[in-house]
Amino acid sequence: xxxxxxxxxxxxxxxxxxxxxxxxxxxxxxxxxxxxxxxxxxxxxxxxxxxxxxxxxxxxxxxxxxxxxxxxxxxxxxxxxxxxxxxxxxxxxxxxxxxxxxxxxxxxxxxxxx
Amino acid sequence: xxxxxxxxxxxxxxxxxxxxxxxxxxxxxxxxxxxxxxxxxxxxxxxxxxxxxxxxxxxxxxxxxxxxxxxxxxxxxxxxxxxxxxxxxxxxxxxxxxxxxxxxxxxxxxxxx
Numbered sequence: 001x002x003x004x005x006x007x008x009x010x011x012x013x014x015x016x017x018x019x020x021x022x023x024x025x026x027x028x029x030x031x032x033x034x035x036x037x038x039x040x041x042x043x044x045x046x047x048x049x050x051x052x053x054x055x056x057x058x059x060x061x062x063x064x065x066x067x068x069x070x071x072x073x074x075x076x077x078x079x080x081x082x083x084x085x086x087x088x089x090x091x092x093x094x095x096x097x098x099x100x101x102x103x104x105x106x107x108x109x110x111x112x113x114x
Numbered sequence: 115x116x117x118x119x120x121x122x123x124x125x126x127x128x129x130x131x132x133x134x135x136x137x138x139x140x141x142x143x144x145x146x147x148x149x150x151x152x153x154x155x156x157x158x159x160x161x162x163x164x165x166x167x168x169x170x171x172x173x174x175x176x177x178x179x180x181x182x183x184x185x186x187x188x189x190x191x192x193x194x195x196x197x198x199x200x201x202x203x204x205x206x207x208x209x210x211x212x213x214x215x216x217x218x219x220x221x222x223x224x225x226x227x
Contacts, residue, residue, distance in 0.1 A: 002158065033214070033215070035217075041219055042118075042120075042205060042217040042218050042219040042220055043159075043205065043215075043217040044217075045215065045216065045217075048214060056212060056214045058214060088157065090159065092159070098209075098211070099147040099209040099215075102161050102164070103159075103161065103215065105158055105160075106158075107157060107158050108157055108158075
């Protein structure tokens with residue numbers, strides 16, 4: 001168990017809808033990363049937060065947004081969903097911002113858009 | 115931009131044998147980190163091994179070792195004495211000072227009994 005909790009585990013929704021994915025980092029970890037894993041693709045970096053502040057942004061669509069709250073949990077909001085948004089969304093946390101402190105991954109949220 | 119390439123979508127290895135997974139990357143940075151992550155069917159990502167670019171010595175973790183060739187920008191993972199539990203997707207990842215990890219597309223490893 002990595003200590004990173006992602007909810008829900010599975011989510012099925014229709015095109016055009018909006019969903020929120022939640023991540024609780026490992027106790028004491030200040031950094032949260034979001035990744036998207038589509039079928040047969042690697043993990044695509046979406047966004048990273050450190051202690052409530054956005055620190056890095058990847059190929060995140062404008063329809064997607066995220067935030068990290070004072071209690072350090074993070075939410076990823078996906079709106080105007082399209083079929084292509086179906087993927088596994090991972091949250092990872094680490095104590096610091098860099099690679100010295102390892103990444104701990106959650107089990108992911110499987111999003112299916114129908 | 116930094117990129118990570120894993121050219122082997124799938125590999126197979128006989129139980130107890132050795133297999134090497136390939137990874138190349140492109141960067142203009144001199145200081146960075148490289149990683150191998152394992153994703154078993156449970157889908158949780160697990161860190162296998164880490165290499166700091168400034169270290170010439172190849173990292174090892176039990177049956178897992180890397181061959182880090184900085185000039186060639188190559189970072190391969192060798193798994194010795196393969197076990198059934200090694201069957202998984204393996205991802206190579208790169209990190210520099212931009213707060214983000216860049217992952218390759220993965221190699222699916224099958225272990226044959």
